[in-house]
Amino acid sequence: MRKMIDIDFNSSRYDELVQLRYKILLEPLGLKFLDSHRAQEEHYLHIGCIEALDDKLIGGLMLVPINHDTIRMMQVAVDGKYQREGVGTQLIKYAEKRAKEIGYSKIVMHAMLTVVHFYEKNGYHQEGDIFEEKGITFARMVKEL
Ligand SMILES: CC(C)(COP(=O)(O)OP(=O)(O)OC[C@H]1O[C@@H](n2cnc3c(N)ncnc32)[C@H](O)[C@@H]1OP(=O)(O)O)[C@@H](O)C(=O)NCCC(=O)NCCS
Numbered sequence: 001m002r003k004m005i006d007i008d009f010n011s012s013r014y015d016e017l018v019q020l021r022y023k024i025l026l027e028p029l030g031l032k033f034l035d036s037h038r039a040q041e042e043h044y045l046h047i048g049c050i051e052a053l054d055d056k057l058i059g060g061l062m063l064v065p066i067n068h069d070t071i072r073m074m075q076v077a078v079d080g081k082y083q084r085e086g087v088g089t090q091l092i093k094y095a096e097k098r099a100k101e102i103g104y105s106k107i108v109m110h111a112m113l114t115v116v117h118f119y120e121k122n123g124y125h126q127e128g129d130i131f132e133e134k135g136i137t138f139a140r141m142v143k144e145l
Contacts, residue, residue: 001053002087004094007046007060016057017048024077029136045071045102047095049078049087059087061095066108071099073109092122100145107145110138 007013022033049059059078063071078087111119116139124141
């Protein structure tokens with residue numbers, strides 16, 4: 001069984017999440033997670049998916065407040081062994097529920113072009129032109145909650 005949880009900043013689960021994000025998102029691009037980034041994550045909402053069988057974190061994301069009604073979803077990552085089993089979809093649904101609960105009515109995110117379809121399947125639509133950052137092409141995706 002899998003369960004979705006909120007993760008406290010600087011908890012041992014948060015460390016697990018940082019490691020997972022590194023393995024799935026940063027390492028393949030040759031990027032590092034800098035400790036200087038850690039401090040700014042204190043005020044973000046961190047969310048994880050736990051595989052109850054072995055109590056392991058298998059996916060996660062973070063929500064970053066932008067203004068009074070909009071929150072940005074970032075660093076969505078599912079462990080390679082568990083991809084395409086619905087974990088990403090469950091994470092997003094839980095994140096949307098939490099965002100709504102704390103008063104946000106809109107989620108924005110920047111999706112790599114390779115995964116735009118995944119977000120479209122989850123009700124997000126592309127807004128504006130695609131753009132490039134550090135050699136990677138992104139689309140800006142939006143969903144009203
Ligand atoms: C993208 C990601 C978060 C999706 O999570 P997931 O648990 O694998 O996705 P789900 O099982 O809930 O949804 C599956 C559907 O999303 C789409 N999808 C998922 N991963 C995809 C990928 N890498 N490329 C294209 N489509 C993908 C497919 O339509 C898939 O349906 P299908 O298996 O019937 O074809 C996950 O695969 C991941 O972490 N990938 C690597 C990191 C990444 O690219 N993160 C996004 C940063 S913007």
